[in-house]
Amino acid sequence: MTVNFALTPGQVNKAVETVIKNNPVYTDMLAFYGPLFDAQEESKTRLRIEPLQIADDVRAVKTQEKFPLIEIKDFAYDKTESTNLFITIGRLAQEANPKLAASASILIKAVDTNLEPERLFNAILNGNEALFENVSEALDIEKQVLGFMTYNSLKPSLCTGADQLSAYLSKDEPWLKGYCPICGSAPIISILEGEGARSLICSFCWHPWSVKRVYCPFCDNSDNKDLHYLFNEEEKDLRVDLCDKCNKYLKTIDTRQVGRLIYPPLEQVSTLHLDFKAQEEGFEPGVKLFMED
Numbered sequence: 001m002t003v004n005f006a007l008t009p010g011q012v013n014k015a016v017e018t019v020i021k022n023n024p025v026y027t028d029m030l031a032f033y034g035p036l037f038d039a040q041e042e043s044k045t046r047l048r049i050e051p052l053q054i055a056d057d058v059r060a061v062k063t064q065e066k067f068p069l070i071e072i073k074d075f076a077y078d079k080t081e082s083t084n085l086f087i088t089i090g091r092l093a094q095e096a097n098p099k100l101a102a103s104a105s106i107l108i109k110a111v112d113t114n115l116e117p118e119r120l121f122n123a124i125l126n127g128n129e130a131l132f133e134n135v136s137e138a139l140d141i142e143k144q145v146l147g148f149m150t151y152n153s154l155k156p157s158l159c160t161g162a163d164q165l166s167a168y169l170s171k172d173e174p175w176l177k178g179y180c181p182i183c184g185s186a187p188i189i190s191i192l193e194g195e196g197a198r199s200l201i202c203s204f205c206w207h208p209w210s211v212k213r214v215y216c217p218f219c220d221n222s223d224n225k226d227l228h229y230l231f232n233e234e235e236k237d238l239r240v241d242l243c244d245k246c247n248k249y250l251k252t253i254d255t256r257q258v259g260r261l262i263y264p265p266l267e268q269v270s271t272l273h274l275d276f277k278a279q280e281e282g283f284e285p286g287v288k289l290f291m292e293d
């Protein structure tokens with residue numbers, strides 16, 4: 001890949017500073033997300049995760065049938081790191097907007113008494129929505145905040161696990177599907193590179209994979225009469241891909257237009273104006289997210 005991805009905590013900080021300079025409207029939001037990304041990248045450097053092993057014959061079948069390598073429930077995570085990160089994110093959230101702050105304060109106290117973050121982590125991996133309903137109701141907090149803090153505490157482990165697993169993917173045969181080759185989730189954002197290459201980034205494990213340039217990952221459509229995009233002359237590096245067939249949209253970063261480092265989670269939160277624009281035009285996001293404001 002030719003994209004300059006921000007990989008170290010220092011590079012992520014630099015990417016955040018550049019976005020704030022280019023688009024000051026995100027200053028307040030990134031005062032929260034900047035330190036959050038930082039904490040996640042720092043946490044990654046300390047993670048201990050036993051790499052998942054996939055037998056050759058299993059891998060061969062999955063590749064042939066276009067099944068993702070694992071199911072979400074199979075992801076391993078570092079319990080200590082995720083639990084510490086849960087508290088760190090809670091503290092950052094206490095300094096953020098009132099909606100986040102109120103729920104985060106209650107959650108930090110709850111972890112001190114009877115709430116085991118591990119149950120929440122397992123609930124995300126097992127798709128146990130009911131636990132999130134129950135805990136948020138019992139504590140009288142916003143369910144979205146609970147989901148957001150839990151997912152973001154797990155995220156360094158998910159990304160690291162996906163990186164480890166990517167060694168099992170075929171280098172010669174691009175995936176070209178609308179779902180993640182590692183975990184099967186839908187893409188959250190798309191990246192255009194030089195010479196027409198396009199990658200999608202997974203909304204769950206953040207693994208990037210190649211697809212055709214003219215393609216809707218949400219309905220597998222590559223008929224260019226249904227596919228177009230929103231574009232604004234003032235932001236040459238950003239566009240929103242729209243599909244008339246399924247009515248979904250996907251935000252795209254055109255890295256040929258930028259010299260800055262790309263950190264996909266930062267691009268996702270600092271392009272919310274594009275979400276508003278696409279939704280105003282009547283399109284729906286391809287994936288539902290825990291929280292974006």
Ligand SMILES: [Zn+2]
Pocket residue numbers: 162180181182183184185202203204205206207
């Ligand atoms: Zn994935």
Ligand SMILES: [Zn+2]
Pocket residue numbers: 216217218219220221243244245246247248
């Ligand atoms: Zn579509």
